[in-house]
Amino acid sequence: MTATDEPRVLKHQVVRGQLDRLLDGMTPGEPFPAEREIAERFDVARETVRQAMRELLVAGRVERRGRTTIVARAKVMLPLAMGSYTEAAKANGLSTYRMLVDWTDLYADDVLAAQLEIAVGAPILQLERVFSTDGIRVGLETTKLPADRYPGLRETFKTETSLYAEMQSRGIIFEKTVDSIETTLPDARESALLTADARTPMFLLNRISYDQHGIPIEQRRSLYRGDRMTFTAIMHSTQRP
Template structure:
């Protein structure tokens, strides 16, 4: 049996290739043609056209702004490392800040207590923030820290700045981190906070950070838009 090494392109993939060529001559922020006009120009159904558009959205080539679609800026490429993503973005010449969603204090359940090496029921401070670059909401971060580890954090910390920098000023020396990354879809609340729809692909990063003595500092859950973010990691031999 002979295996065909050149599989037949589906109709929406042919359209996608044509749209990629169209985008090469456009700039970020330029309005993208309507679905009706594109379907007519390529002589395909609206459903076929929407499949191609969907791929462009996921790839971060275009983005929705209300009822309009525009050419997207290049994805934000950030290092997967210990440190502030806000600071890393600014080093690349992008504006970046955090929007406060809220502070809360609650009792650790058994799972969180095990991660943070604290007793079940011990108080935990939670900080939830939206991460923005160039005025676009790209990430939702939820950080949980044992309350007795960082006393007075809620009263004194400026949520717009780097939490890691704040912890270092309090004498904490960072050691290893354990990261797990998977792809997910946002729930309705997360989608609303990031101003996207619930079909937008996301990177979910769960991190436990330790100090130089091996004691857990924080548990962090970070949700990043897959259409706007790319991460890099440097690994040694």
């Protein structure tokens, strides 16, 4: 294809455009027409409708509620930052909640010991929580902590609040994080905890956090629904005139 060639518009993209315009006139929570109704309205095959609906789901314009499809609310937009996403969401006027899934006692394997700079076999405290905004489950966060550094955490920490704030109350100052971001699909357990379809694309954020002395303080794995979350980042040039 040359630079002057017009890109081919696929049939499902035409249907997607028509459905986008339909959605513009609807309100969040309103039931969306069924696939058969859409296929009949636009005189297209059901498979064409499915492809268009798949794009709408990924874009966060509609969402599944059991066998029903409804108009979705706008995606949650949060900064890609070192601090707590709970506090960032609240700063953006969103209600937030963290639901405890489980506390688990583990022992560091070779990989985790290297990441946290602790001995192989050292005790690890794992905290798993679901992150919700405005009543929608959008993230599953699993944090592994060197147990010896956080005595009594399980008994005293209010799991619906910010873990970072709890750490700071213990005199731990965040100095640096090393993050990696990729896309993935959830497994059956993850999709159930996030009440999401197993085909929903996810953002996978892996993080190692360091304190003011350069000592690792946590290893975190965060899984966020790509149909409900958008992350933003502001970057500045390091070049000087």
